[in-house]
Amino acid sequence: MAVASSHQRLTTWLRFILAAVAAVVMVLPFVIMMSTSFKPQTLILEMPPELIPSEPTGRNYREAWTESSFAVYFANSLYVALSTTFVVLLLSSMMAYAFARFDFPGKKVAFVALLGGLMIPGIITIVPAFVLAKNLNLLDSLNGLTLFYSGGAVAFMTFLLRGFFEKVPIALDEAMTIDGAGAVRRFLHLYLPLSRPALATAAIFTFLGAWDEFVWALTVINDPGKRTLPVAIAALQGQRATEWGLVFAASAIAIIPVIVVYVIAQRQFMAGATAGAVKD
Template structure:
């Protein structure tokens, strides 16, 4: 019993230490937003004596079209998330359940595209987008975001779909259902944890994306949030309290998405006991 308590103390000490290490910069960041005009990073004594107020948040929200860009980002990231998870699920299904020539080769090509650094790919991508007439449109952004996202979600979901027992499909087939019904009635409901996880990744990936958006979007009114965030960073002097306040607002949706989907986060066992014997 004694040994048990001792072990627990060690485990908790480690957990608390980890918590402190991870959360301190975040608290520092939040506290900095309460200071006015922090053109150089404030010292700990200034930070921890700051009186909480929302002045900087208000300034930031009304500056540099921040609100507009926030909404633009919601639209861009929302559609890209739904698109890449849904298309990714369809693609993964086809890789799991259909046999066709060159299946594995195609899958490897998929994986290969994940390994090309974005900066290398941007020029050819931009050329394609331009030829399609999609420069300076959200369609152009979605094409790149969803196109890139599908690869990741296919890779991730294929592994998950393979754990779904084939016998479950037979019940649908016997009732006269086709692939679409199997996908909708069996695969999607049983893969909620994986889809939820994928949605979190897809959303935060596109929500934070800066470089592609900077290249494709030209109109100031159509810009996304990361560009607005960078705008707060001056070339020579930056007001850190503004940058941090803007960053805090920017991570709120990601936190909300995480809270919504976290119950599904890497949870399994939906198929346990689904098939007898």
């Protein structure tokens, strides 16, 4: 018994140490970014580095927000991310509902084709996607970004939501059908309310994907006034290669909406992320 107890304590301590190391590895870059964003330019490369600046300043944040039309880029990214999230949730929830509760010709083939699209890396399709965007006059267009971001996210979100919709008790569906509820009413008043955790999870993933996307925005946006934040921050770094305080301040501003979205939907997101972990 003593040997078993000692072994258990050792295992617990090892898990604690590994978790602590992993936490430090993940948090340290963020701490360095925030620390550097409050340092004046003359102290950024000081040795040894200070995690808590001895002379903190908000100058980097003021310059990041007021210079180089940063507020415009912020608004562009917010518009694209929010509109993409709305379109993806609307389309994927309806498609997931159809795949989960209706039988129609070609259902299995369509779903397999949907999953097959997830296996193709997006970078492989960037050239034909660019040609398509050019032919549709969607270059230098925020709505064009929304359209292509939505097309890239709908398949996975449909797959995610379909699993949740299938868990809705069929007896509730049949009861509403007997009461005269049509497919649209059942979708709005039964499936969507019971699948809020899944919808919150899909919303967060979609928002983050659209907010952080860089390659496609860099490819199709040439107008400086239509840039999104990732492209704008990359351009800022190129113009001010040594002003890391300014670059990190811009990056810190860029993560504010991500934190806000996660805090608002945290409870539903955690419920959605853990759903299915315990089998009924």
